[in-house]
Structures are given as C-alpha cells and as structure tokens.
Amino acid sequence: MQIRRVVTTREGGASRPPFDTFNLGDHVGDDTDAVAANRRRLAEGIGLAPDRLVWMEQVHGRTVGVVDGPRARAVEATDALVTDQVGLGLVVLVADCVPVLLGDPVAGVVGAVHAGRVGARVGVVTAALDAMEGLGAVRERIEVLLGPAVCGACYEVPFDMRADVDKHLPGSAAKTRAGKPALDLRAGIWQQLADSGVTRVGVDPRCTVEERTLFSHRRDPGTGRFAGVVWVDA
Known part of the structure; x- marks a missing residue:
C-alpha cells in the first residue's frame, strides 16, 4: 500500500473573486455551485x-x-x-x-x-x-x-x-x-x-x-x- 498526499493551490477553479479560483471551502460565502464544481475537479484530479x-x-x-x-x-x-x-x-x-x-x-x-x-x-x-x-x-x-x-x-x-x-x-x-x-x-x-x-x-x-x-x-x-x-x- 502507498500513502498519497496532495496540497491544492488557489488556481484552476470556478470561483470568482475574492474566492478566485479554486476555493474548496463551503463555509466562506462563495457560490455553492462553484464550490461543488471545484470539489468535483479535485476528486477527478486525484483519481x-x-x-x-x-x-x-x-x-x-x-x-x-x-x-x-x-x-x-x-x-x-x-x-x-x-x-x-x-x-x-x-x-x-x-x-x-x-x-x-x-x-x-x-x-x-x-x-x-x-x-x-x-x-x-x-x-x-x-x-x-x-x-x-x-x-x-x-x-x-x-x-x-x-x-x-x-x-x-x-x-x-x-x-x-x-x-x-x-x-x-x-x-x-x-x-x-x-x-x-x-x-x-x-x-x-x-x-x-x-x-x-x-x-x-x-x-x-x-x-x-x-x-x-x-x-x-x-x-x-x-x-x-x-x-x-x-x-x-x-
């Protein structure tokens, strides 16, 4: 077995300022659809x-x-x-x-x-x-x-x-x-x-x-x- 670790950045997502662009927090006031899209993108990106x-x-x-x-x-x-x-x-x-x-x-x-x-x-x-x-x-x-x-x-x-x-x-x-x-x-x-x-x-x-x-x-x-x-x- 292997342990995988990933740390994201703020780049490459769907959120608009001030959450631009790869915001993954759903508790900060960002558009819920944008956060959901970013979370799907995270999952897809790490397989x-x-x-x-x-x-x-x-x-x-x-x-x-x-x-x-x-x-x-x-x-x-x-x-x-x-x-x-x-x-x-x-x-x-x-x-x-x-x-x-x-x-x-x-x-x-x-x-x-x-x-x-x-x-x-x-x-x-x-x-x-x-x-x-x-x-x-x-x-x-x-x-x-x-x-x-x-x-x-x-x-x-x-x-x-x-x-x-x-x-x-x-x-x-x-x-x-x-x-x-x-x-x-x-x-x-x-x-x-x-x-x-x-x-x-x-x-x-x-x-x-x-x-x-x-x-x-x-x-x-x-x-x-x-x-x-x-x-x-x-």
Missing part, C-alpha cells in the same frame, strides 16, 4: 470519486473522527479524521492553519488534521496519533507532511499569547522580521511529533501570507480555502 472525499466541519478543537466509509455530509465538529479504508480521501481545509497529513504505509492508516493555533495548543495532532494507533498504526512508522501555513516571520501575536501557546506547544515561539512576538506553529508541531516518537516529518516551507498562489485569511480576510488530502492507495 477518486467525489463521494470518496470526506470533509470536516472544522471548529478549532481536538476532536478526531474515525471514518469507515464515505460520508454524505461533512463530519460534524471535528478537526481531525483518521481511517484504515483504502481509497478514502480525508480532506483538511486551511488558509493559514497547518494542514497535517499523516500515514502509516504498513498498516494502511492515514490521518488529516486541521492544526490552527487553538487546535495545536490543545493537542489535536497527538489526539490524531492516538486514534491512528487505535486502527493499528505504529508511531515509529508514521510519515507526516506539514503543509503550507503562515510562517513565524508573518504570524505576529501578543506577547502573552505567544508565551501561553509555547507553554503547551514548545518550540512554537518565534519573532517577526521586525522582532515582534510571533508563533511558528509548524515548528511547534514538528517538536510535538518528535517528542511523541514520530520522526519521519516533511515540511512544505511555503508561507500562506507570502505565497499568493495559496489562500491566506490573514492576508485577505474573507477569502477561500485550499486543501490537503491524504488517502491509502492500494
């Missing part, structure tokens, strides 16, 4: 049927949904999905938060996590690891991609917020280019994974604020969402 993509109603929490088949609707109030089913694509939507795509190619278990500041702070990534273990994954075999997200140089936060998040997510404290307090969530998650026994971690270095082929809520409030997708390919 899965549209009903084999599983979506989340993301709420910045630490709830994990264990998925054993297609879902007609997004999994309610969850920020991570895991499955051991072949050909079932788990989708995470982001526009500055970290899309975390995990997979154990031996056990055939995958996970998709929406790790924003709040979710990462309260342990959504480690909760997903626990759920994957429940399906037979082994932490030492899990391979992870930390997708594009706002970088530490662009994610300015109040000093007290940085201290609080770094207390719960060590390694996340950073500074902007101007020396202001900031957060680097990918660095904190990387450290959290290493501390949890997961060492096979790749990082997509693109910053969503700086890279205009990606959606960024901090740069453009009211914009669309790009996706990270992970699935087991037989």
Whole structure:
C-alpha cells in the first residue's frame, strides 16, 4: 500500500473573486455551485470519486473522527479524521492553519488534521496519533507532511499569547522580521511529533501570507480555502 498526499493551490477553479479560483471551502460565502464544481475537479484530479472525499466541519478543537466509509455530509465538529479504508480521501481545509497529513504505509492508516493555533495548543495532532494507533498504526512508522501555513516571520501575536501557546506547544515561539512576538506553529508541531516518537516529518516551507498562489485569511480576510488530502492507495 502507498500513502498519497496532495496540497491544492488557489488556481484552476470556478470561483470568482475574492474566492478566485479554486476555493474548496463551503463555509466562506462563495457560490455553492462553484464550490461543488471545484470539489468535483479535485476528486477527478486525484483519481477518486467525489463521494470518496470526506470533509470536516472544522471548529478549532481536538476532536478526531474515525471514518469507515464515505460520508454524505461533512463530519460534524471535528478537526481531525483518521481511517484504515483504502481509497478514502480525508480532506483538511486551511488558509493559514497547518494542514497535517499523516500515514502509516504498513498498516494502511492515514490521518488529516486541521492544526490552527487553538487546535495545536490543545493537542489535536497527538489526539490524531492516538486514534491512528487505535486502527493499528505504529508511531515509529508514521510519515507526516506539514503543509503550507503562515510562517513565524508573518504570524505576529501578543506577547502573552505567544508565551501561553509555547507553554503547551514548545518550540512554537518565534519573532517577526521586525522582532515582534510571533508563533511558528509548524515548528511547534514538528517538536510535538518528535517528542511523541514520530520522526519521519516533511515540511512544505511555503508561507500562506507570502505565497499568493495559496489562500491566506490573514492576508485577505474573507477569502477561500485550499486543501490537503491524504488517502491509502492500494
């Protein structure tokens, strides 16, 4: 079995500004027909049927949904999905938060996590690891991609917020280019994974604020969402 991972951009879709053009979020005010067309295009592009993509109603929490088949609707109030089913694509939507795509190619278990500041702070990534273990994954075999997200140089936060998040997510404290307090969530998650026994971690270095082929809520409030997708390919 192989683990497949895909990260989309904002290009090549049917949405009009400010969601131009490949917006996959159905909760941001975009035309529903355009979003549906974009989601069909995503499925076609990665070789899965549209009903084999599983979506989340993301709420910045630490709830994990264990998925054993297609879902007609997004999994309610969850920020991570895991499955051991072949050909079932788990989708995470982001526009500055970290899309975390995990997979154990031996056990055939995958996970998709929406790790924003709040979710990462309260342990959504480690909760997903626990759920994957429940399906037979082994932490030492899990391979992870930390997708594009706002970088530490662009994610300015109040000093007290940085201290609080770094207390719960060590390694996340950073500074902007101007020396202001900031957060680097990918660095904190990387450290959290290493501390949890997961060492096979790749990082997509693109910053969503700086890279205009990606959606960024901090740069453009009211914009669309790009996706990270992970699935087991037989």
